Amino acid sequence: MKQLNFAGVFPYLVSPVDSRGAVKEKVLTNLVRHLIDSGVHGLTPLGSTGEFAYLTAGQRSTVVRVVIEAAAGRVPVVAGVCHASTAVACRQAVEYEKLGANGILAILDTYFPLGPDQIYSYFSAIAGSVRLPVVVYNNPTFSKFDLGVDLIERLADVPNIRYLKDASGKTGKLLTIANRLGDRIKLFSASASVPLFVMMLGGVGWMAGPACIIPRQSVCLYELAVEKRWDEALKLQKASWEVNRVFQKYGLAACIKAGLALQGFPVGDPLPPQTPLDEAGLLEVKQVLASLE
């Protein structure tokens, strides 16, 4: 695999952890193989769906290692790094590069508020610590900052910062970025921004949790978009959006983990203090999955 350009559907993998804290390696391996067999174009362990914030450093490393081994070079693996400390995040990135990751998804979880220069220093330091392509992650819903377009432009000038994943759900912002930066940074959609529309704006794909439970439909949607078959794509986008609606209602990790369990992957519950889906949520996940078969 000589792939340097990431494009397509990259599921945000869940992190299956048993009650004693051990990563369920076999389950994760099976899931990875299943997703690749279903046609996904890459894999992203330790994204938000991967509950990275709930894992120890050791659990994170294990998850990344297992995913890389199971992927076996068939698709690129873009591993998530996240910490409040620049130094710790860089060490994660270096470690995951050594483990064989093909790219880094750089996430910032600050405690004290940061200014643009400080945010820039975090992301550029991670990029500087590895030779891999870096995806910068912006998620104003769950973090304490929202990358502005000026700052994104500065980050785009860092040589190996080549992608932006924006989870703001504000499709218009991605249009502003596409108009201003063109090919200087490539856009990955989140679920919340309606992936089809981000594709229409020149996006290269999406990184999101729902692709774990509807991988074939996601790949099909991607291919319709690439072929500019907009009317068919729109129909599929509208149907598959229901997965997004359900997880916004019941919680991301809870829904994706429940859906995978229904599909024969015993990935376990979301990590406490998160709680598993209640019956109503479980029923709704079932119904949505059935409607998409």
Added chain:
Amino acid sequence: MKQLNFAGVFPYLVSPVDSRGAVKEKVLTNLVRHLIDSGVHGLTPLGSTGEFAYLTAGQRSTVVRVVIEAAAGRVPVVAGVCHASTAVACRQAVEYEKLGANGILAILDTYFPLGPDQIYSYFSAIAGSVRLPVVVYNNPTFSKFDLGVDLIERLADVPNIRYLKDASGKTGKLLTIANRLGDRIKLFSASASVPLFVMMLGGVGWMAGPACIIPRQSVCLYELAVEKRWDEALKLQKASWEVNRVFQKYGLAACIKAGLALQGFPVGDPLPPQTPLDEAGLLEVKQVLASLE
């Protein structure tokens, strides 16, 4: 004009007011005629671009009356009502109906926080006070609430609440509404939600300030969308989006009023304490307008 169904491009009209507080009736009349001549499908006085919050009750009435007279039945006029008090908002609606408005855009500006039942009572009371079709306006950026989908569904059951204008900028939310409510409520886009995409989701048009300064381009975009010529539409959407980007940077009323002045409509400055565009802003408005010719 027997039009009962609103569809297409409805510019949010500015409110030209001179330094002594008089509505500049002639300027407003000229603007209305120009926009109709440019092909817009309707007109909305007293939307956000209309600076309703900065006007007295008398100024608001004058604006609505002048627009209705100038429109002369050529296109429907959907007048904005807004108050914290249900009773006052209903009186505005009744008055504008008597003046000849063809629809009501219902806006809620609360001071104390409200629960869903209270918000429902406000909008349904306005609808109950007139026989006109009502457009419910949701703008979480500038108000203290964000209409949830459950509440929108309740409002959709009020017979003459037939449209929703959502300015959240969250295109995905509109997809959720479209999937759940279908034809039970029709969607108007705001600028911020990328009008083309709302059209793709089944929306019927958009109500927004930028259509004041790029009416022909807006109508063209609408027609391309209706004809499902998505690729051409997308190109025009991306180009015309720059108007949206500029007003998000410099302020809505300031940009639209400055643009209209450049086009020969001396509508004056935004109402204090708002301030007119500075030179950088004026230059950027000029450039964007030139690029769209």
Added chain:
Amino acid sequence: MKQLNFAGVFPYLVSPVDSRGAVKEKVLTNLVRHLIDSGVHGLTPLGSTGEFAYLTAGQRSTVVRVVIEAAAGRVPVVAGVCHASTAVACRQAVEYEKLGANGILAILDTYFPLGPDQIYSYFSAIAGSVRLPVVVYNNPTFSKFDLGVDLIERLADVPNIRYLKDASGKTGKLLTIANRLGDRIKLFSASASVPLFVMMLGGVGWMAGPACIIPRQSVCLYELAVEKRWDEALKLQKASWEVNRVFQKYGLAACIKAGLALQGFPVGDPLPPQTPLDEAGLLEVKQVLASLE
């Protein structure tokens, strides 16, 4: 009454309006006399408890006129002005000065976001339009801005801006202001900031809704504070705080209006779409009032 310096307990008066929109002048007159007889040091019609945002311009004028007439010069009347438009707010201030108000409480209700210079221009224009002392009102909970200390310092340099009423509930911020500005601006507490503590920091009193229903207790607390009898004051502050707790739970206007009705002042319900207290709220108001007898 030659009073130029405001100090002490200024109840934020409710606005009694009947179902047809008429101000209940007799009820308001009786309430004003009762409060003065109970020892309050001033009166503030059209503060937040006065539901100014829910009133028409005419209703506001009537409320101010009735309060001034009923006060009959026995205590100063500081009338609230509020609008998004500088010009309209100034006209309100000029009108209330002509009606005989002794001071102006300046409130800003913006729709579009404002920068510090624009906020400054609003408050200083109001001050410049009258010869009365002006109280600047800061309430970040219900408005779209929070006056910073730098801006407060600029405002303190306007000759007749002599007071600040801060409702942020952040007592520490008032300590910062007191340390930095000393006597350059005098502080009125809100309920939320614990009036006794603001007095300890050099504050001159408080303007708040609860003083409508516990006027004697409020005056007693003020006097204990002036006499630096801190331990007794603290005991009374802790007891009377329960009124604050209840209205934070059930809504300000609803609680104060319900409490006044219980005390024989039929001021009516909060203005729709606000709703009156439910039974649980009414019971809690009764209990708190009984506990403070």
Added chain:
Amino acid sequence: MKQLNFAGVFPYLVSPVDSRGAVKEKVLTNLVRHLIDSGVHGLTPLGSTGEFAYLTAGQRSTVVRVVIEAAAGRVPVVAGVCHASTAVACRQAVEYEKLGANGILAILDTYFPLGPDQIYSYFSAIAGSVRLPVVVYNNPTFSKFDLGVDLIERLADVPNIRYLKDASGKTGKLLTIANRLGDRIKLFSASASVPLFVMMLGGVGWMAGPACIIPRQSVCLYELAVEKRWDEALKLQKASWEVNRVFQKYGLAACIKAGLALQGFPVGDPLPPQTPLDEAGLLEVKQVLASLE
């Protein structure tokens, strides 16, 4: 030391870490001895000032161990635990208990939003994992939740949850809690809530960063409060508040670390991507410290 009841001034210790990531044990030891010699009543490693979010698990353990060894039983050590995962936080608590901590400060750093039951489960699980007294920490400024009074009451019923440290800066909220819960939970103030006032409300002391750089003044303020010498206490509170003002302006860890460096404790800079004080900030810290000598 048989102390079971925590009371008084507990500095939130900084975490001195060198550029290679090693905890500067000697500097930390010297600081601990200095603070105890200055009269502080306890020590809290890994509070917000301790930059816990920026440290690895190993660095955190080292900090706690060094503080406990340096304190040598002269004052109680209440160690901060914090994670998004309940299981990881419990393991931290168990480890710090084994290291000899005398209490646990329980902090919750969630990524996904949590409901009250989930928040309760986190704090009660930590309490259940140790035999030490637990201080629950609420800091709505830096976290994604704000503990309501109902939830605080539930937590107060957990046997070894005996203290609440609330950093909301809303003194009034602490009065509500004091009125409702009385002795069922003891209150520690943060800097932001004006420690003297929390003492007046029945608080038992404060946990805060500034006590690192003004330990004697803090202890003096505490003693004046205990002796109910309110006027003298108020004077000292107003003067020492300036430390709070400065760190709110320039950042907490940056100010406290800079102040300690000025006092002869080379604790280093705040951890990147945080940045050290600029010259203006450094000058202001110097001035404030000089004014408090």
